[in-house]
Amino acid sequence: MDILGWSLIVLLFVVGMAGAIYPVLPGVLAIYAAFFVYGWFFSFGDFDWIFWTIQTLIVVVLFVADYAVSAWGVKRFGGTRASVIGxxxxxxxxxxxxxxxxxxxxxxxxxxxxxxIAGKNVEQSLKAGWGALVGLFTSVVVKVILQAVMIILFILWLVF
Known part of the structure; x- marks a missing residue:
């Protein structure tokens, strides 16, 4: 059972990190789920309220940052709400x-x-498109870093 538990945890970590790049995958939720898998297979006693508070805050920050950073990229390059939605x-x-x-x-x-569609000219529209790419890449970097922090904290919590 230990092998199955650790296999599921590692699989969820891999899916989570892939989700930082590929938005269709659950990303941070897969990593968060791995903590529950550890608890069910091994013990929830290894994690105290501080662990859960830190990890939950990171999840919330990631959800907010994912949208905010992408929208920031578009807005920074002169895009409007229409380009954020697009x-x-x-x-x-x-x-x-x-x-x-x-x-x-x-x-x-x-x-x-x-x-x-919102009536902007081609030059402004292309600029907003580049902003969307800047926002996307910035968002991916933020997600990879914060999700790696979640995994590292998990490992450190178990070791120390």
Whole structure:
């Protein structure tokens, strides 16, 4: 049972880190679920209220930051609410429409299309598209760092 428990934990960590890059995967929720899997297979007694508070705060920060950082990128480059909505649709639909490059093309195209629909010119729309990419890449970096912190804290909590 120990092997099954640790296999599930590692699998959830891998899915979680992949989810930082590929938005269709559950990301931070998979990592958070791994803590419960550890508790069910081994012991919840290894984690006190401080552990759960820190990890829950990181989850909340990640959810807020994921949207805020992406929107910041679009707004920083002059985009409007239309490009934020378009880039959000693009990041979800892009990987399905264009499997190999949809993760990058989707938010860019979504932001550009959103701005064009809102009546902006092509130059402003392209600028908002670049902002969507900057926001996406910044968001991925933030997610990877914070999710790695969650995993490292988990390991440190068990070791010390």
């Amino acid at each position: 880039s959000t649709i693009g990041i979800i639909a892009g990987p399905f429409v264009i499997p190999a490059f949809g993760l990058i093309i989707g938010p860019f195209a979504g932001a550009v299309i959103g701005e064009l």
